[in-house]
Amino acid sequence: MRLRRLDLIRYGRFADVALDFGARPAGPDVTVVYGPNEAGKSTAFAGWLDFLFGLPKGEHPHAFRFDRKELMVGAVIETQDQMLTLRRTGATKEPLTDEQGRMVEENRLTALLWGLDRAAYRTRFSLNDQILRDGGAEIAAAQGDLGQLLHAGTSGLSGITAELDAIEEEIDKFHKKRASSSILAKAKKDLAEIEAQIADARLDPRLWDKLQADVAAAADAEVAARADRTAAQQACALRRAADGGRDLTRRMAEIDSALADLPSGPTLPHGAEARLTEALTRRATAAQAIAAARQAGDAATAALADLPADPDGATVAALFDTVMDATFEDGQKLEARAQTAAADIDGLRGRRDALDARIAALATRIAGPDARADDVSMPRDRMARLVTSAQAARDADRERASLAAQCDRMASLLGPEPVVPDAAPALAAILAAADRGTDDLAALQAQAAVLALTARTAALGLGPDWATAVATGLPPDAALVALAVTDDRLQQAYDATARAWHEAAELLASLRARDDAMADADTVVTDAALEQALAARDGAWQVHRDTLDPVTADDFALTLRTHDDLRDRHATMAEARVQLAQRRIELARAEATETHRKAALDLAAAALADGRTDVAQMADRLGLAPDSPVVSLRDRRAALLAAAQAAEALQTADAAVAQAVTRQAGRDAQLVAVLHDLGHTVGADRMLWHTARRVAAELAQSGEQARARAAAAQTLNGLIRDQIEAADKAKAANDAYRTATTDLWCRELSADAFLALRGELDDLAARTQERADLDQRIGRLATALDHFHRLTAPLVAVLALAQDADPTAIVGAARLRADAAKDIDRRRRSLEDDVRTATAAVAQHSATRDGCDAVIAQVLNGQDTTDAPPQDAIALLVRRDALRASRDAVASEQARNAEGFDPAGLSREIADADPLRSGLLIEALDLADAAHEAAMARLTTARLLLDQALSRDGAAALQQDRATMLETLGDAARAQATQMLGLMIARGALRRFRRDRRGTLLQASEAAFTAMTGGEWSGLDTQQMGRTERLIGVRGGHGAHVAVDAMSTGTRGQLYLALRIAGHADFIARNGPLPFVTDDIHETFDDDRAQAAIRLAGEMGQRGQVILFTHHRHLVDLARDAIAGLRVIDIPAA
């Protein structure tokens, strides 16, 4: 790229000023741009940078004649294959255009800059005096690292080796061979520890086997102990059985002795004593009963002879029972019915006659004087059908009449049909659309106003160019977070370093104060002082021995005393001398520490300042002051974002208002046209919609009336149809009624007339039914009387009563006669029963007595009790049998006692009557019990241990911890190994890079530096410092090596310029031409060095374009002398 022309169209004080650098000359392409102070030289220099990289955000230093938004700078650029004429403005959109104002992509320029940003171009190929000074200081500050120096000299980057060292330190912290405190070593120790814990925690098969074996052994021991205990228990049991056996044998002998005095004979069966006692008791009772029965039979036989029988009375009683049992046909007693009928029948016959007269009167009233009641009255169901038919005919007539009346009324109400204009629907549609529409213009305008206020509020405090900052793109939030984190880290590092330095400085000050204080105390006699005093004494002695005069004697005496004094003090100050030496060591250490920490503090301060530069740049990008705190950046970004969003919302709202206004105008025009069609002449004024709504309301009312009339006409037509249908139904119903009355007395009556007689007809039907019921009751009473008389005819004959006697009289006489006959018969049967009962009792009790005798004989059969009465005999026998049972019980107990024991062993045990043996056996049993308890406890413990082991969590949790540890370690190992490999590659590449690049770059820099200093500095060299190198200047003919930080500021700046010149040559050789621009960098050079530098510029002009801005006329002259064909541009006056 070459700058052909720089157009300062509106920039700083310039308006339409062009600096024309012309075509590339055949010779050196060097241009000096001259302008006196305040001529705008620096402005033009800045214009060039702004053209290349865009106008910076925020306040622009050259926007004083023209506003920032009006600034414009242009250039004509020569590339390898074309000529570009471009313009740059401060606009947020399309800031780069061609000559005609058409947008040009930024990459047109950035491609020509080979990726250099503004800062890189500024510090590398666009230099001023300040950059030279800063660059020189940077080289001086980059102590002892040639790579860093060259790096700083060529690209402005620094710290590669330091960063690689930092990486290596991180890696070493993780893992370093034979290091015991590395993260990896510690992790391996932790792993070993946790693996030991796992081994303890897991229940592995071997441990399980052991626990299981313990359980088995404990179980075996328990079985053995149990067997011992069982044997001891059996020995004790045998002893107890033997003791019992002896007692039972003695008891059996006693029973046998008692039995010898009692009767012999078989043992009485169970219950024999009770049976014999019962038999004796029953026999006595039976004898008493036989005597009483015989006495009662004799008394009954005598009473029967005194009471004769009554046969006629028996006949009456039989007939009377027949009459009283007889029933009438309805199930009731005939005797009662007959007595009631005789009392009621005459009264009922009188009521029937009166009812006949009333029925005849009703028939006459209904059907006329000749009518018969039987003709007029009819069955109930027929009467019901006739009434239904008459009602149907009457109702149909009424329905027909009602419909006719409705038709007449509706026809009278129907008026003329109203007229609705054709345009009415169009008017209604427009108004409906307006009502439906979402356009509330006032609301939209209000909303827009609110949003405008919001947008203004959001933009408050953001400065006038906030929109430009937003348009050029806001940095991502993550970048600001990263910046804040970095700043915080740097600040913390600085604070920590400062604290450390302050501590060191305070320590140093206190040590120095202590030394000062000690200096005032007794002076410590050092070995050197003592030796010096001794030497003085010996010297004085030598002088005195040669002269032997009083003066030398005094001198010698003085030196002698001095030496003695020092020697004495020296002898007593050994400890003080040690302390002095210690203090000096401490002081030296403190001084070294303070120096070291001060250097660290300076580095931290520099790093913090660098970080703050990033913050300042970001602040500038966000339109904030450069010294804005980093925490404000995110707030600023959020505020910018909010302002942008508010502005966008306002824009949208304004557009909506405009659209709503347009739509409203369209609707007004439509409305005017429709109203015109409806005969209303109105303009599109504010009364338009009022008029339209009024007309629409009137048209709506007319439409409503038309719809109501059409509905009424439709209803009338329906009524007429219903009326015709009702007439047909009425005719059919009347025909049916006539047919139903054709053969009846009422055939001449209308339905209404027939229904009017319905009350009398119902009364007639009821009375007719009542007479029929009465007639039936009288018949039944007569039948009952007839039956009674026929049944009682024999009884009347026996009792000799009259044939027509009243039923009540007949029943009374018969009852008296029958009751007397029945009483005699009952008393005779009772006496006969008493005789039979006495005879049977005698027989029964005799049998009982005989049976008891048999039982007594059976019980005592075979017993040796012949002479004893039965009561005494049974007592002896019972006592004998009780003794026999006791003997059997003792024998059984003896058998049970021996059960389960070896008979021989038991016999032996019985035979052994040693009283101590039982105690010994019990003691042995206690021992066996204790042994078994212990075995059980062991077994329980073994099982418990196994159960506990099985129920433990095992090593799963520890395995989990181990896995987590391994996972973490693996991830860290991978990360650090990655860094290790990257570091290895980087160190190798860096070595090669230094080797490849240092040669040419150093030589080029050296040539430029030597030329610029006119040979005062004869070269550049490097010096190895550990793993790095430092840059050394070689001064003069004798080749004194001088470190950069020992050079003067001006020389360091020239060294920096030399490095830049070499770097520029290297850059354009790699990437192509790029203008090298300087702004009055020679004003601090003396004339020789300025001339040399200009000559170098001439050499650079052979390779590419060089532009030198200056306000020193003599430099212009120097340049003219040094460079053939130099182009000079005078900045035009404003």
Next chain:
Amino acid sequence: MRFLHAADLHLDSPLRAQALKNPLLAGALRHASRSVLARIVDLAIAEEVMALLLAGDVFDGGVVDVTSRAALVVELARLGRAGIPAVMIRGNHDALLDLERYGPIGPSVTVLTAARPTLDLPGVAIHGIGFETRHVQDSLLPRYPRATPGVVNLGLMHTSLGGSPDHDPYAPCAEADLLGHGYDYWALGHIHQRFERRSDSCLAVMPGIPQGRSIRETAGGSVTLVDIGLDGIRATPLAVDLMRFATVTVDLAGAGDAARAISDALLAARPADAALAARVVLTGAAALAGDRAYARALVEQAAEALPDVHIETVQLCEVGPHTAPGVLADLAAMMQQDAASPGVRDEAAAALDDWRRALPRDVAHVLSDAVLDELMAEGRDAVVHRLARAAGRG
């Protein structure tokens, strides 16, 4: 009829997750596989299945921590008390395990072997042959019994089928042969990723591992409920895992709020019924380039407010360093050239070997020779990023 089919429980095999550095989470997942077993048993009881089918690798090894075996017995006994038998086979991991050695395993548990390959239940014949050696190179299918006529036939098999890239080939078996053997359902095990194979008459299901154990096992987490009815066989996966591993990629390019974008992505990836252990891959994160510590802090901050979301690792997906022309760019180019040279590769391989030897054996694989190129590329880019960042500061 209904069955529950699980495999590859790897009881008491630990989870390999950095997220477990969190002591609370570590406490909650201390016995993850036992908890998952309990969930499986709960599920079997709730679904009233006819049997629980365990298709191998119930344990992680042939010599177990006996407490692990006790834990299994306790859970299967609980299942047995609910009237549900468990039918299992041994897989390659627990091939040598002698379950009976440590006492009875309960009447409701049946281990199918070559000697006893079939268990008959009402209307169902369940066939299976477990591993008897760790390495079974040949197909076990020819040794399986013929299908029993008139009943439903289920088969349990531990097999790598036709092969799986992440699993060793064990008892290989062609899918067509398997599906054509005459069984109605094949309950498979071995491959930790779930899949189904179906023919007209047979369904074979690999249920996957019920609880993924590391970020390398992201496709499991379920057991399979098998319904056999008149309408055929249906297999339904049911989640049982406590924590699911997943890789969550977040594109930060254009994301205004990076933390929010990460948080949203994590939330979207979190399963409904389990915790999430995520490997977060950030793309388009130019601002974070090379600063892994900050990237990790950013991601952890984004995840902090999300319940049950834990961060495994954070990766920056970088497309290589972009540096302005100049010394650093030249240096980066030289590094790239050097990295490709045999000498540097040999030196790097030797250095990596040293490191690998220094590592505990269980994690030495992270530095295997196979990843040398990957590590070198990552390391090269990381260092260049750091140098560029340092230069940016300077």
